[in-house]
Amino acid sequence: MGKPYSVLVVDDHPLLRRGICQLITSDGDFTLFGEAGTGLDALTALSDNEPDIILLDLNMKGMSGLDTLNAMRQEGVTARIVILTVSDAKQDVIRLLRAGADGYLLKDTEPELLLEQLKKAMLGHRVISEEVEAYMYELKNATDDNQWIESLTPRELQILQELAEGKSNRVISEDLHISEGTVKVHVKNLLRKANAKSRTEMAVRYLNQ
Amino acid sequence: MGKPYSVLVVDDHPLLRRGICQLITSDGDFTLFGEAGTGLDALTALSDNEPDIILLDLNMKGMSGLDTLNAMRQEGVTARIVILTVSDAKQDVIRLLRAGADGYLLKDTEPELLLEQLKKAMLGHRVISEEVEAYMYELKNATDDNQWIESLTPRELQILQELAEGKSNRVISEDLHISEGTVKVHVKNLLRKANAKSRTEMAVRYLNQ
DNA sequence: ATAACTATACTCCTAAAGGGGTATTTTTTG
């Protein structure tokens, strides 16, 4: 076999980072390229040379995992980027894979399985945890369930947020200093875009992202 | 100094467990009592003898952290039980501390600080991460914002859950095979108990627990 | 610059939601 794969571990939880790093170094096929506690630290670590694999957490303070991934691809980073997270939210999976992640693994993956998956990723496979694989067909069939949120104008989003706090049209109109009728127009348009039958249904869908 | 404190680590993420265990064993003041990946495993591990400290995760598969804590206290476990979790949700903090947790720490705590906190916990202090300390006054002032949910009848809760999926009174009545009028009565009573002005407000409050 | 989009504000109308009351049946509980 050739030389071991180098890995950069990016996670804002020191404890988990320690566990991952220990796992990496305990296997002869991998070496630790470095570790970073924030997305910015990770980008700095990549300024000189690159590892073979970047293990990236989502839900980090400051720069999110998605932002970090985008920034890395922008910088021309060619390393395999594998997401390692607790979130199995459909929205996250779809967004990250669309953004060019080479894998999406969950943090409750068994250590041995994780190493296997990383080796597979180096062979050019896209590695996905079983639990989230179900979302893959949605990635192909496109039209993300919450794609409608992206199509909203700033004003509509503002009104949706007020609505999703349980406020009535009248209260929203007073908050925003516009007529109740205008709020109703916005709500009408929101309902059409969300393809929802009532404001409550729309609020629920919005809150569940 | 006396003999080291023994620690039981309960977490369903093998990677994180590895990180924690490594931290525990790297400090001379602690020894590893054992590790468990589920609440049930933890209870089994406690059948013969007890550690000094139990580090307990929330959000575990199967038995939740809260259930595990309750079961342990039921079994007469006297070890210091410290919650170690990612969730800083107000509801979780309040529930766990009420259930008798001796500490509530977040997983992004620095390793050194975590060890310090565990030593403090052994001295009889209740250790709380700074980020969640703000919820402490709410614990004293009692009357949990969502206490109203506890006062609901089974039928009312069922209707609230349907309502919180965005369904209309008519749809709910069809789902439950009762008249729309009856649903309206239940909703009316729910609004009174929740002290909410509209079904949307109530749905939002329910979803935010 | 002209077309498209956004935000604003009406009108008229229908449907749904919500508040008050009364009443019957069933279930639970003391």
Added chain:
DNA sequence: CAAAAAATACCCCTTTAGGAGTATAGTTAT
């Protein structure tokens, strides 16, 4: 067993929500 609570269903009535249409001023993109 009797009282209380829960679930059912209806009445009448007011308020809120939502659908369709028209219109106008300002902004943005082509």
